Amino acid sequence: MLEIAYVKPASYYKWRATQKDRAERAKQDQDIREHMMGIHLLHPEFGYPRMTTWLNENDYSINHKKVYRLMKEMEIQAIIRKKRKRHGHTPSVIQPNRLNRKFEAIAPNQKMVTDITYVSDGKQFYYLSVIQDLFNNEVVAWELSRRNDLELVLNTVSQWTSKKDVAEAVLHSDQGFQYTSKLYNKRLEEYGVKGSHSRKGNCLDNACIESFFSHLKTEKLYIEQCKTEDEIRQAIEDYIYHYNYKRFQKKLNQRAPVEYRHALVA
Numbered sequence: 001m002l003e004i005a006y007v008k009p010a011s012y013y014k015w016r017a018t019q020k021d022r023a024e025r026a027k028q029d030q031d032i033r034e035h036m037m038g039i040h041l042l043h044p045e046f047g048y049p050r051m052t053t054w055l056n057e058n059d060y061s062i063n064h065k066k067v068y069r070l071m072k073e074m075e076i077q078a079i080i081r082k083k084r085k086r087h088g089h090t091p092s093v094i095q096p097n098r099l100n101r102k103f104e105a106i107a108p109n110q111k112m113v114t115d116i117t118y119v120s121d122g123k124q125f126y127y128l129s130v131i132q133d134l135f136n137n138e139v140v141a142w143e144l145s146r147r148n149d150l151e152l153v154l155n156t157v158s159q160w161t162s163k164k165d166v167a168e169a170v171l172h173s174d175q176g177f178q179y180t181s182k183l184y185n186k187r188l189e190e191y192g193v194k195g196s197h198s199r200k201g202n203c204l205d206n207a208c209i210e211s212f213f214s215h216l217k218t219e220k221l222y223i224e225q226c227k228t229e230d231e232i233r234q235a236i237e238d239y240i241y242h243y244n245y246k247r248f249q250k251k252l253n254q255r256a257p258v259e260y261r262h263a264l265v266a
Contacts, residue, residue: 052067108266109166111134112140113134113172114130114157117174117213129153130212142159143156143159146229153178160177161193167192172206220236243257
């Protein structure tokens with residue numbers, strides 16, 4: 001048949017080997033697709049860079065270009081957070097803006113940020129107060145309450161100070177009434193903490209904690225749609241554990257916050 005078709009034997013065997021390689025690659029690609037779909041269902045927040053990192057850490061040697069192509073073919077993409085832009089220029093008369101958008105820290109417990117966000121079970125609002133360490137983005141304290149009051153903030157600060165030596169740390173916040181109150185700022189002085197305030201109405205001055213809240217809601221709360229306070233509390237606890245111990249970040253050399261801290265301390 002080769003003679004009739006004027007095909008050289010070497011060309012035929014090369015073609016046959018190529019067909020075999022293509023079939024093997026197609027089988028491998030299908031296996032990768034199945035794993036990618038499983039990852040997407042567990043972590044819908046993953047885009048192609050984090051999908052690539054996860055696959056490589058689980059013994060799938062693949063580059064980001066191929067992951068991007070396969071995700072596009074499978075019509076899956078990360079949940080996209082909406083971006084907000086607000087601008088303000090009024091400084092605080094209580095505390096200076098010590099951070100001034102310099103969100104990098106060279107050691108744990110140097111620069112901290114805090115804020116409050118609201119969550120709902122469909123019937124009632126609850127308020128979540130969080131303190132985050134800018135060294136590794138780790139959430140070091142959080143408190144959930146039905147009331148957005150000074151007690152919520154003070155309880156969060158007490159939780160943080162009970163775990164660590166906070167002397168000389170900077171704790172940055174917006175100019176909410178809790179953070180400008182005399183009792184709050186007196187409490188910071190007692191702990192040796194330096195207060196810091198964003199400019200009024202400028203969320204970009206506290207962008208890191210705003211980003212965390214956005215991830216929490218997009219990747220957890222909006223998906224689970226909790227119906228009770230207990231469900232909300234459990235969902236927040238589960239996500240913060242995931243965020244601190246498992247959710248790797250590009251800024252942290254593809255490590256989770258606690259893993260990053262332990263690696264540098266070691």
